Amino acid sequence: MPLTHPPRILFLYGSLRERSFSRLAAEEAARHLTAMGAEVRLFNPSGLPLPHSTDERHPKVAELRSLVEWSEGMVWSSPEIHGNLSGLMKMQIDWIPLNNGAVRPTQGKTLAVMQVSGGSQSFNAVNSLRVLGRWMRMFTIPNQSSVAKAYEQFEADGRMKDSGYRDRIIDVMEELYKFTLLVREQKDHLTDRYSERKAQDPQAGYAILHGSGAVAPATA
Known part of the structure; x- marks a missing residue:
C-alpha cells in the first residue's frame, strides 16, 4: 500500500552543551530515519522557559507544542545525569499537555527512547523515559538505545563511529518507522x-x- 505521507517524527534531546552527545545521537538517528523516508524535525530547547514560569504563549513553548501536534512519532534522547534523565529533558516533556482542548497531543503516537552516558552502559534514563511515555499515553517501541562512554563514539564532525552502538540506533529507528506505519491507521481504534x-x-x-x-x- 503506498504511503499517504511519510512518517512525521519529532526529536527531543536533553542537553545544551556545545558538543551535546544526546543531540549528536539524535542527529545520527535522524539521518537514518530520513534515509528511510521519514520526515524529521529536531526541537532546539535553547530558550525554553521553566515550566509554570510563563504560559503557553511563549514562543518556544508554542513551537514545541506545535511540533508535537505535527508529529506522528517521537524520539527522546537524554544524557544520564546523576543516574537519571536530565532536567532539560524532563522540562520539555513537562511543557507537553495531556489535553489541549479536545486534542490529546501525544495520545496514540509512537515513541523511541535513547540515552547517552559518560561512563559504563546504563539504562536508568531510558527506563524513566518509558515511564513518562506511558504516562503521556504513547506507544513506546520495545527496542531502545543506550550509548556508553559517548565521548568515544563520535567523530570530530559529529558523525557516529561505526560500532555496535550505531547499529543499535539504526535498529531502533527502523523499528520506530515500522511501528509508526502500523499504528497510523489504527490509532483511533487503539486509543478509544x-x-x-x-x-x-x-x-x-x-x-x-x-x-x-x-x-x-x-x-x-
Whole structure:
C-alpha cells in the first residue's frame, strides 16, 4: 500500500552543551530515519522557559507544542545525569499537555527512547523515559538505545563511529518507522476508551467497542 505521507517524527534531546552527545545521537538517528523516508524535525530547547514560569504563549513553548501536534512519532534522547534523565529533558516533556482542548497531543503516537552516558552502559534514563511515555499515553517501541562512554563514539564532525552502538540506533529507528506505519491507521481504534466515551455521553452505560457488545453490571 503506498504511503499517504511519510512518517512525521519529532526529536527531543536533553542537553545544551556545545558538543551535546544526546543531540549528536539524535542527529545520527535522524539521518537514518530520513534515509528511510521519514520526515524529521529536531526541537532546539535553547530558550525554553521553566515550566509554570510563563504560559503557553511563549514562543518556544508554542513551537514545541506545535511540533508535537505535527508529529506522528517521537524520539527522546537524554544524557544520564546523576543516574537519571536530565532536567532539560524532563522540562520539555513537562511543557507537553495531556489535553489541549479536545486534542490529546501525544495520545496514540509512537515513541523511541535513547540515552547517552559518560561512563559504563546504563539504562536508568531510558527506563524513566518509558515511564513518562506511558504516562503521556504513547506507544513506546520495545527496542531502545543506550550509548556508553559517548565521548568515544563520535567523530570530530559529529558523525557516529561505526560500532555496535550505531547499529543499535539504526535498529531502533527502523523499528520506530515500522511501528509508526502500523499504528497510523489504527490509532483511533487503539486509543478509544470506555471512560472517555462515558464522559462525553453518560447514557453510554456499559456499552463497549462502539456498541459492538455490552457488559451488564454485576449483580449480587
